[in-house]
Amino acid sequence: MSTPTPSWRALAEAGHTGDEAAARLGWTSDDPASRELAIGALLRMGALTDDDLRNAMTDPHHGVRRRAVMIAGTRPSIHLLASLRDAEPTVVEAAAWAAGEQETTDDDVVERLVELATGAADPLVREAAVAALGAIGDERGLPAILAGCSDKPNIRRRAVLALAPFEGPEVDAALATALEDRDWQVRQAAEDLAPFMSDD
DSSP states (O other): OOOOOOOHHHHHHHHHHTOHHHHHHHHTOSOHHHHHHHHHHHHHTTOOOHHHHHHHTTOSSHHHHHHHHHHHTTOTTSOOHHHHTOSSHHHHHHHHHHHHHHTOOOHHHHHHHHHHHHHOSSHHHHHHHHHHHHHHTOGGGHHHHHHHTTSOHHHHHHHHHHTTTOOSHHHHHHHHHHTTOSSHHHHHHHHHHHHHHSOO
16 A cells, blocks of 8 residues: 655644655655755755755746756855756746856857847746846856846846946947836836946
């Protein structure tokens, strides 16, 4: 007779009590919410291995994959390219955020972030990719960030902030344009950044 999967409450408590056996039992559940809770429990008790995380990043349910990818932002040993190519936009958005947290300069990842920043259909994905390129600060990402300065307001705001690691005439011109933007949040971002971009 198989052992029943722990309840959601039991899985949540497992992370606080250090019950790794219960958490791993939850990971075998057919219920995606239980698997997601199991990941959180293993993480809280310090028992979530890189292999656990890689397996979770290929889970059939996008919610589990997204949770795993968010955790991967704290683990530079986890490669994110496959998640940046996920069919679910929320997973891709999380993977872009995680890449920025890792500050990875992996060629394939940076190239994929550039593609997403300029060509993703979902504006949240474009926004996350632009922010990640700014966090990484790789010169290869600058053209995509400059393109983001002409995108939707939220993306323009992120793109302006993402200019911080860069310098040059194109950056100065983009910042000057942002200071006159019709959206007040974009103007505010430019005003916040401008003092740090000016010459001594």
